[in-house]
Amino acid sequence: MGPFLRLTSLLSAWPVAVAAFVSPVLAQKGTVEPPGQALYRQACAHCHGWDGTGARAALVALPIQPPDFTDSRFASREPEADWAGIVTLGGPIRGFDRWMPAFGEALKREEIDLILEYVQSFYPDKSWPRGEFNLPLAQATEKAFPEDEVVLRTAVSTGGEGALWNRLTYEKRFGSRNQLEISAPFGWKEVGRGLASASRWEGGVGDLAVGWKRVLWADLGVGSIGSFTLEAVLPTGNETKGFGNGHTVLEPFLTTGQLLEWDAFAQLQTGLELPLGGGGGEKEGFLRLAVGRTFTAGGEWGRAFSPMMEFLGSGELEGGAWKWDLLPQVHFTLNRRQHVMANVGVRLPLIEREGRRPQLVFLVLWDWFDGGLLEGW
Numbered sequence: 001m002g003p004f005l006r007l008t009s010l011l012s013a014w015p016v017a018v019a020a021f022v023s024p025v026l027a028q029k030g031t032v033e034p035p036g037q038a039l040y041r042q043a044c045a046h047c048h049g050w051d052g053t054g055a056r057a058a059l060v061a062l063p064i065q066p067p068d069f070t071d072s073r074f075a076s077r078e079p080e081a082d083w084a085g086i087v088t089l090g091g092p093i094r095g096f097d098r099w100m101p102a103f104g105e106a107l108k109r110e111e112i113d114l115i116l117e118y119v120q121s122f123y124p125d126k127s128w129p130r131g132e133f134n135l136p137l138a139q140a141t142e143k144a145f146p147e148d149e150v151v152l153r154t155a156v157s158t159g160g161e162g163a164l165w166n167r168l169t170y171e172k173r174f175g176s177r178n179q180l181e182i183s184a185p186f187g188w189k190e191v192g193r194g195l196a197s198a199s200r201w202e203g204g205v206g207d208l209a210v211g212w213k214r215v216l217w218a219d220l221g222v223g224s225i226g227s228f229t230l231e232a233v234l235p236t237g238n239e240t241k242g243f244g245n246g247h248t249v250l251e252p253f254l255t256t257g258q259l260l261e262w263d264a265f266a267q268l269q270t271g272l273e274l275p276l277g278g279g280g281g282e283k284e285g286f287l288r289l290a291v292g293r294t295f296t297a298g299g300e301w302g303r304a305f306s307p308m309m310e311f312l313g314s315g316e317l318e319g320g321a322w323k324w325d326l327l328p329q330v331h332f333t334l335n336r337r338q339h340v341m342a343n344v345g346v347r348l349p350l351i352e353r354e355g356r357r358p359q360l361v362f363l364v365l366w367d368w369f370d371g372g373l374l375e376g377w
């Protein structure tokens with residue numbers, strides 16, 4: 001019996017030996033498993049799928065299809081802080097469905113952050129600039145972030161000859177780093193003021209602009225994004241009525257955005273205006289700087305508003321003093337989804353003020369990728 005006993009003890013020792021061999025491997029695997037994965041699988045995978053593509057709504061009896069986290073175009077554009085709000089307080093906080101539950105009681109903030117880091121790992125193409133770079137839109141300084149949006153800008157003169165001037169802009173992203181934009185100005189101007197006859201208002205369209213933007217860099221580690229844009233302003237406006245330039249102007253410019261401490265930010269745009277052909281018009285340069293900070297009303301995920309100050313300079317490249325304006329303004333979100341926003345400000349001539357009056361300026365912005373105009377209120 002002696003040898004048999006030894007054999008059984010050997011056999012019974014076998015699982016122990018296997019465990020002894022395997023467990024370090026498992027432990028090693030355990031450290032490789034991304035933090036947040038286990039939590040994601042427990043709390044989210046039932047609806048969002050193990051692979052993040054979203055469980056089929058019909059299979060899990062959901063009335064609404066969860067989004068596909070593996071789609072870079074979608075998943076790259078939402079700032080992580082916004083998603084933390086949705087996970088903590090539930091879908092309705094951002095105007096989403098209540099079937100996206102609130103986890104603020106079940107999970108700690110650090111756990112939610114870990115899960116979201118894991119969720120971010122689902123989308124493969126990291127060349128898409130992160131939504132954190134989608135900074136509040138200033139009145140004059142253009143953003144570096146490529147956008148899917150529609151913007152309507154309006155400027156109203158205060159005193160002097162009346163003017164109500166608008167610019168409707170449509171922007172569309174192509175791939176991760178390109179954006180096309182078309183911009184059409186239109187409005188009304190008062191003519192004949194101060195003359196014997198009563199003044200009247202004339203309406204018209206201005207010079208259509210077509211542009212192409214390309215992101216050159218976007219690095220969340222240092223909080224910096226930069227893009228190059230080439231725009232052509234076409235002489236579609238009526239020159240004699242003062243609605244147009246009368247010639248084509250090429251506008252190459254650089255835009256950068258810098259994220260700063262305490263939700264502050266700076267945006268810079270600088271470029272040239274180069275008239276084409278011999279039809280007059282001087283080469284001009286411009287420099288626009290917007291600095292601001294975002295606050296939220298009513299808790300961390302409440303309505304966002306961002307006071308900003310813009311410094312705007314432009315002038316001829318060869319001689320001539322530059323005009324400078326100051327533009328205090330506030331940018332705020334209009335709906336809970338935060339994809340319909342507005343900005344109100346006043347443009348104050350600062351240097352070379354002659355013939356220039358302060359203007360009231362407004363803009364409304366709709367990020368159409370994030371939902372319909374009437375969604376998420």
Ligand code: HEC
Pocket residue numbers: 040043044045046047048062064065066067078083086087091095096097098099100101103115116119
């Ligand atoms: C009961 C099912 C369910 C569970 C569990 C669930 N979700 Fe959701 N989630 C949804 C649905 C449905 C939507 C889409 C809501 C909409 O489009 O209105 C959604 C939307 C979201 C969004 C918003 C995406 C956007 O469009 O910007 C995020 C982020 C999200 N879920 C993260 C999570 C995380 C992280 C967890 C786990 C902690 C989780 N969800 C657990 C059902 C669920």
